[in-house]
Amino acid sequence: MDFQKELMLKQELINRRLEKIINEDDAPKKIVEAMKYSLLAGGKRIRPVLAVSICEALGGKIEDILDFACSIELIHTYSLIHDDLPAMDNDDLRRGKPTNHVVFGEATAILAGDALLNYAFEIILKEALDKNKYCYLKAADIIAKSAGIKGMIGGQVIDLESEGLNISIEALYNMHRKKTGALIEASCLCGCIIAQKEDMTDTVKEYGKNLGIAFQIVDDILDYEGDPKKLGKNTGIDKKNNKSTFVSILGIDESKKLAQEYSKNAKNNAKIIDKSGFLLSLTDYLLNRES
């Protein structure tokens, strides 16, 4: 298996669907433009790639999960737009382009975020209606919970509350398990649920957890020593915003070791889930990424 080629194929498939996924009839042009600006700004599409790959590895069809997987990318994108707002992280660069509020103004950026979150559920519910299978409802329920106050939004609140504080490593784990981990884990689980391989749930959950933490540690490392040009966003943001990170608490060497460790665990899970080797390579790729 040629991993890079396979990854690109999946990303292209997702990008093509994302381009078409917003039905523009009867919607004001400006909001669609603002939504698409951030949605189609590139990005690795990690969450939908995970959902699609795991579904496929477990015997499901890509078409069964493609729209659903794309809806997760909409949720991820809304969270980035709102995170970047002046009242939040106040970032002006994302994926190498000015952030949404810099281009469209704060009011439209807030509404574009709201609209992407809402549209994700419009897609999810349309899929559940069209397919009329209980597994879609189960997957939808998991996505909704992972994005809410017990998941992503909860983590974001803890993040805001922790600014300027010296938090413990346990508190940092808890924050990231919610802020980044929950949606990554949910993406993996959806693949398993829509493929209707419930006996793999525990392993897939475990994979998502390990990958989520490894992913976040790498994120912290890249903010500390990454190349802004390759990243397409500013670095040193965590330090500027007085945020505790794996690097600030454990140091750079220890953080790298920890990322390796979680990644190793994730790779052990990946071998069980996907015999083709794609998920294994994807896990390695996410550990070694430069953006």
Place this chain on the structure above:
Amino acid sequence: MDFQKELMLKQELINRRLEKIINEDDAPKKIVEAMKYSLLAGGKRIRPVLAVSICEALGGKIEDILDFACSIELIHTYSLIHDDLPAMDNDDLRRGKPTNHVVFGEATAILAGDALLNYAFEIILKEALDKNKYCYLKAADIIAKSAGIKGMIGGQVIDLESEGLNISIEALYNMHRKKTGALIEASCLCGCIIAQKEDMTDTVKEYGKNLGIAFQIVDDILDYEGDPKKLGKNTGIDKKNNKSTFVSILGIDESKKLAQEYSKNAKNNAKIIDKSGFLLSLTDYLLNRES
């Protein structure tokens, strides 16, 4: 039927459920506090009252739709929090209390709005899962669409774009049909769908449309000549924000006549939907309200 007593009973039922509806386990305290601050700040609960009443009038049970109806109030509340933000309408008073961002700060207010929208879908999906009936999915689909870019958010975008412009009465209708009308109509439709009385869909839709417009015209009238103390919010906001309203385009007398007209049409629909007379009285009450 004692309308006032019946209305109060329904509002209390909804308020009691709203108080309990957010499961706080494992969620950061601050976000739950901010969500509840706006959610439990009073309000007439018109949308859930409509959903519950129409469901009941058409032979459904209140318990079948209560959580679902409450989820619509969460969506309505999120839209108010985001509308009030400094980048949007910049309002500091709502339902007689300081607005969410005044109390909790902008970042938390944005997240509390996001969280309420997301939580609405968490409830809706839990209901759809628990009840496992196709009608819940259909109702969920209608709610999602009515809240999105073709409905409420779309209307909000048109509203922002129209500030300072002299828009036509047709453009004003279109904006309000989306901004306020869509979610009101969807609330009514959910009552019909969950009661599984599909043959009443057209009449209920018609009722929702007429009521939605009447409601918005009254809103414009109250902003023009209402009592801020009774309203619990500042008046003259539309003028301050250079917004076109029914009053600014048609004048106060013509607007009152128009509200009567739409209300009369809605009452004709109400008589067909609800033989008990409650929906008829509710329509009158909404026309003659002072807040």
